[in-house]
Amino acid sequence: MNPVRGNVTVIDHPLIQHKLTIMRNKETSIAGFRRLLREIAHLMCYEVTRDLELEMITIETPMAQMQSPAIKGKKLVFASILRAGNGLLDGMLDLVPAARVAHIGLYRDHETLQPVEYYFKAPSNLEDRLIIVVDPMLATANSATAAIEKLKERGANNIRFLCLLAAPEGVARFTEAHPDVPVFTAAIDEKLNEKGYIIPGLGDAGDRMYGTK
Numbered sequence: 337m338n339p340v341r342g343n344v345t346v347i348d349h350p351l352i353q354h355k356l357t358i359m360r361n362k363e364t365s366i367a368g369f370r371r372l373l374r375e376i377a378h379l380m381c382y383e384v385t386r387d388l389e390l391e392m393i394t395i396e397t398p399m400a401q402m403q404s405p406a407i408k409g410k411k412l413v414f415a416s417i418l419r420a421g422n423g424l425l426d427g428m429l430d431l432v433p434a435a436r437v438a439h440i441g442l443y444r445d446h447e448t449l450q451p452v453e454y455y456f457k458a459p460s461n462l463e464d465r466l467i468i469v470v471d472p473m474l475a476t477a478n479s480a481t482a483a484i485e486k487l488k489e490r491g492a493n494n495i496r497f498l499c500l501l502a503a504p505e506g507v508a509r510f511t512e513a514h515p516d517v518p519v520f521t522a523a524i525d526e527k528l529n530e531k532g533y534i535i536p537g538l539g540d541a542g543d544r545m546y547g548t549k
């Protein structure tokens with residue numbers, strides 16, 4: 337069983353934890369980091385979508401007609417908080433290739449740590465769709481809370497948030513701002529430092545994915 341605290345689920349599957357340890361290691365290459373993030377996204381996607389409702393549909397196999405289960409309702413939406421969210425997004429789309437995608441461009445002002453929006457593009461009909469917002473790092477939660485506010489303004493009413501690592505401060509801020517949004521993470525680390533980085537964390541996820549500094 338994955339431990340659940342309030343509406344935060346820590347997905348502590350051994351494969352996820354092992355891969356996360358390699359990602360945290362500063363010696364891991366950019367290619368390795370990217371590949372592992374994608375692999376972890378597969379494993380986490382499996383857990384986050386575990387309770388999706390099914391309906392029986394009629395199909396024809398080469399041998400006979402049958403009733404077979406299929407995911408019920410409108411297509412899922414994955415909302416990636418740019419740019420590091422795209423690392424998780426790629427893995428999620430491997431498993432749910434028909435999902436719709438929203439991109440939310442927010443960067444952190446390094447002085448104020450507040451999110452600055454520079455891009456927002458989402459499917460127009462967000463009502464009654466499951467929207468899974470992805471960003472590897474839930475640090476101050478400023479970007480995540482702002483992204484979810486934007487989605488709610490556009491009608492989203494069924495949202496989950498998926499990250500790789502969270503800071504306790506970010507979890508507290510996020511769950512206070514959006515108590516209706518369940519959070520899924522692979523680990524909750526010790527703390528944030530004065531620059532808003534997660535300690536021990538894994539550094540800047542975007543820089544490690546894209547080889548920037």
Ligand code: URA
Pocket residue numbers: 420473475532533534535537538539540541542
């Ligand atoms: N964003 C990152 O990429 N890393 C952190 O530690 C915090 C925010």
